[in-house]
Amino acid sequence: MMDEDAVANGPVGSTRTLLFRVGERVYGCDIAAVREIVPFRPATRLPGAPPYVLGLINLRGILTTVLDLGGWLEPERSPAEGGSIVLVDHGARHVGLAVDEMLDVQGIVPEPLGDVASGRGGVLKGVGRMDETVVILLDVSTLVEQVLA
Amino acid sequence: MDSAQYAELFLTESREHVSAMNHALLALEQAGDAGGVVAGDQVSAIFRAVHTVKGMSATMGYTAIADLSHQLESLLDRVRRGALQVSPQLMDLLFRSADTLEAAVEEAVQGRDAPPGTASLLDALRTFSRTSGGMTAIPAPTTGSVWSVEVPDGDGVGIRVRLVRDTPLRGVRAYLVVEAARRLGTVTAISPSIGQLQAEQFGDDFALRLVTDDVEGALAMLRSAGDVADAVLAESAPEMFDLLALEHAGPGLVPGGGSAGPRVQHHVRIDLRRLDALMNLIGELVITRGRLVQLAMAADDVALTETVAQASRLVGDLQDEIMQSRMVxxxxxxxxxxxxxxxxxxxxxxxxxxxxxxxxxxxxxxxxxxxxxxxxxxxxxxxxxxxxxxxxxxxxxxxxxxxxxxxxxxxxxxxxxxxxxxxxxxxxxxxxxxxxxxxxxxxxxxxxxxxxxxxxxxxxxxxxxxxxxxxxxxxxxxxxxxxxxxxxxxxxxxxxxxxxxxxxxxxxxLTLAIQRSLLARVGGETYALPLTHVSETVELTPETLQAVKGREVLVLREDVLPVLRLRELVGLPRSAQADPEQVVVLETADRRAALIVDDLTTQLEIVVKQFDGVRGGSTLFGGATILGDGAPALILDVSSLL
Structure with a gap:
């Protein structure tokens, strides 16, 4: 199924990728992991949680933990106060990722990341190109696993 | 009809009967200890429980249970008639039987064979009957046989007939019984058919429907027909199929020594998942009600406010009823x-x-x-x-x-x-x-x-x-x-x-799903404190706060309570001294503490929801709820706090 999508939507070997902006950079994640995108809304703070955890939001009666992707990527940044929340499924769990701006969905050919940027527990899993811009590809499942208790 | 549904019902009811049996056994044992007088009531109660399990298991096709209860019943029948004395050995055997029966019921419902030990127990039951009563074979008692045939539909009373086992010319015997019945009244239905009976295509028993004025007389006549082991009135449909069993005595069948006496109840069995679904729905409705009330207040319309108030009351009543229906x-x-x-x-x-x-x-x-x-x-x-x-x-x-x-x-x-x-x-x-x-x-x-x-x-x-x-x-x-x-x-x-x-x-x-809680505010954040753990609230006055051994305590009447500040617990700075503060006295089963909060807003029913905690997050919260304005609020887990 993934291959068919790639053929229909982009160059050979590409993955349908949701692209969004966080700070000055463009990031992307596999669209298959994304369930929904909702406008930013204030979250109820979770005391004791790391600063990049914005807290809980009520999503049609389901409590969803929201992470500030900007805060996680660049700890010195001030927390998100607008933009969108990308809801990703991870097994039975749903986690929201606050991003500054939604950009596009495109077929992106992932390339391995150089040694320099690797790390962050495998969340940064590759790079790709959107027109002339370098896109950093995220493995959101790994991110969710790292952050949730 | 879904057989799994019946299996579940069978399981529930059988458990009740085994429980009744255990109760009666304990009472019987105590009566025996007290003076050796056989408590007839208890034996009858055990007998009834076993008998019902036997009937139900036969209907369900659980032959192992039916066999076991049949042997047990035979033994109990002899105790009831005084042919067997209650002895410690007998009590042990009966207790063991109750255990095996219980295990066999659980296994059967899972579609598995009878538990190991069933065969040896059956032997033990038979041996016990033989050794202490001189009886070598146990005949099927009148009330307690496993019948293989359904009573056919039709007018008149249902009668079950069992021929003497291994009787020759069974087809002819059966035919003669039917003929005898026809002389006594009108036979409206036979199962199996008369043709099958004559062709000997039946087990030991068959059933018929007879319209007659004198049922007892007819039964006596049929019993006296040649090679008939037994002829009985068919029992009404087994209890377990009685979904709307009004005036259903249930587990109260056994007089359990006074306190657990029979309770006549108007009961309907409902699938627990239904009740859970109802509970969830009412939870959502309660949240929506909160929002509605806020919106109505903002709208400032008298008619709307009144209607919302009424709807709100109804939701409350509905919630009480649903909660009540889940109480056991x-x-x-x-x-x-x-x-x-x-x-x-x-x-x-x-x-x-x-x-x-x-x-x-x-x-x-x-x-x-x-x-x-x-x-x-x-x-x-x-x-x-x-x-x-x-x-x-x-x-x-x-x-x-x-x-x-x-x-x-x-x-x-x-x-x-x-x-x-x-x-x-x-x-x-x-x-x-x-x-x-x-x-x-x-x-x-x-x-x-x-x-x-x-x-x-x-x-x-x-x-x-x-x-x-x-x-x-x-x-x-x-x-x-x-x-x-x-x-x-x-x-x-x-x-x-x-x-x-x-x-x-x-x-x-009282319940896991909905908790009455007090909403406390600190620095613009709202937290819920379950009332289960709130003993009282007081306004904070400076003179009640003291320091003992460097720790802050609150003196409340004669009690000295350790002080906790919600602001500190949730990582907020201390409030300016000028702000009036409230104290919530928290209690667990063994500990009390005074929790200082900025303000207490309201008391309400909250629906407890789970959320995914994050690494490093505080463990002070057992769940969260959604407030009237749609915002989540964390619920303080008092027992982990104290």
Whole structure:
């Protein structure tokens, strides 16, 4: 199924990728992991949680933990106060990722990341190109696993 | 019809009957101990329970259970008629039968074979009948045979006929019986058909419908027909298919020694999942109501406000009804403990008088399902480690028979369940030794207060049992019980006096799903405090706050309570001194503390929802809820706080 999508939507070997902006950079994640995108809304703070955890939001009666992707990527940044929340499924769990701006969905050919940027527990899993811009590809499942208790 | 549905119903009802049987057995044993007089009522009660299980299992096609209950019934019938005396051997056999029956029921419903030991028990039952009564074969008793044929539909009464086993010319015999019936009235239906009967295509029994004025006379005539073992009126449909069993006596079938007497109830059996779904829906409705009320207030329209107020009241009533429909008396779980205590006490060769109080106290079904195991472990612990052997007790100047009490009572919006014994109490030296071994403390523990020592037992990873016995070992110590109760939003208090006994008190919310809570605010954030753990609220005045040994305490009447500040707990800066503050007195089963908050807004029912915690996040919150404005609010887990 993934291959068919790639053929229909982009160059050979590409993955349908949701692209969004966080700070000055463009990031992307596999669209298959994304369930929904909702406008930013204030979250109820979770005391004791790391600063990049914005807290809980009520999503049609389901409590969803929201992470500030900007805060996680660049700890010195001030927390998100607008933009969108990308809801990703991870097994039975749903986690929201606050991003500054939604950009596009495109077929992106992932390339391995150089040694320099690797790390962050495998969340940064590759790079790709959107027109002339370098896109950093995220493995959101790994991110969710790292952050949730 | 879904057979799984019937299997579930069969399971529920059979459990009730086995429970009734155990009750009657215990009463019978006590009556026997008291003076050797056979309590006919109890034997009849056991007989009825076994008989019903037999009927139901035969209908379900669980032949192993039907066979077992049939043998058991034959034995009981002889006891009932006085042909067999109640002896300790008989009691043991009957208790064993009850256990096997229970196990067989569970297995059968899972589609598995009868448990190992069933065959040997059947042999034992047969042997017992032979050796102590001189009877070599057990004939099928009048009321207690397994019938293989359904009574056909039709006018008149249903009659079942059984031919003498292995009778020659069965087809002819059957035909003659039918002919005899036809002379007595009008035969409206036969099963199997008359043709099949003549062709001997039937088992030992067949059934027919007969329209007659004199049923008893007809039965007598049929019985006297050649080679007829039995002819009986067909019973009405088995109880388990009676979904709308009004005036259904249920488990109250057995006069359980007075307190657990028969209760006539108007009951309908409902799938628990239905009730859960209703509970969820009403939870959502309660949240929506909160929003609606806020919107109506903002709209400032009299008609709208009135309508919303009425709808709001109705939602409240609906919620009460749904909650009520989920409430079950704790007796449903407690009922199995007398038997447990008897067996464990026997194994340990201890003497125990076991008392149960407050069996009619009600708890939400979801909660009740969860407390059975903790209570069982507490009882086992009390018998294993608490109550001493008779010799030790006498040497300590106590009566040889120990006391063990299980009680339940309501306390505000909580239910308290307590297990209390008059045994040796908690052994301080042993606890300290074990805690050191487990690395829970360092040093000799001389500076620990008794309270600290008790607290050690409830710490995770502690277990006082020095060896794994089959009584309370199994690695389940008090620490595990405490963790379990806390996960239910409850708390546990352990009190112990060396040589005098131990009491373990569990304080539980009425339900898991909805909790009445107080909403507290600090720095613009709202937190919910479950009322189960709130004893009172007071306004903070500077003079009530004092420092004792460098720790802040609050003096409330004669009590001195440690002070906690919600702002600190949730990582907010202290408020300016000028702000008026409120104090919430929190209590668990054993501890109290004063929680200082900025303000208290309201008291309301909240729906408890789980959320995914994050690494490093505070463990002070047992869940969260959604407030009237749609915002999530965290629920403080009081028992982990104190």
């Amino acid at each position: 008396p704790v007796g449903q779980v407690f009922d199995r403990f007398p038997r447990l205590v008897r067996d464990v006490a026997r194994t340990l060769e201890k003497q125990v008088a076991f008392t149960i109080e407050g069996t009619d106290i009600e708890l939400d079904r979801s909660m009740l399902d969860e407390i059975g195991d903790p209570v069982m472990h507490l009882i086992r612990n009390a018998l294993d480690h608490g109550v001493e052997s008779p010799a030790v007790r006498v040497a300590a100047g106590k009566p040889p028979q120990g006391r063990l009490t299980l009680s339940a009572f309501r306390d505000r919006s909580a239910v308290v369940v307590r297990v209390e014994d008059d045994g040796r109490g908690i052994d301080r030296a042993r606890v300290i030794a074990r805690a050191r071994e487990r690395g829970l403390i360092h040093g000799n523990g001389a500076d620990l207060t008794d309270d600290d020592v008790v607290k050690l037992i409830t710490r995770a990873g502690f277990s006082t049992a020095e060896r794994v016995t089959d009584i309370s070992g199994r690695g389940v110590g008090l620490d595990v019980v405490v963790a379990g109760v806390r996960s239910l939003g409850g708390s546990v208090d352990v009190r112990s006096t060396p040589g005098r006994g131990t009491s373990v008190t569990m304080r539980l919310p």
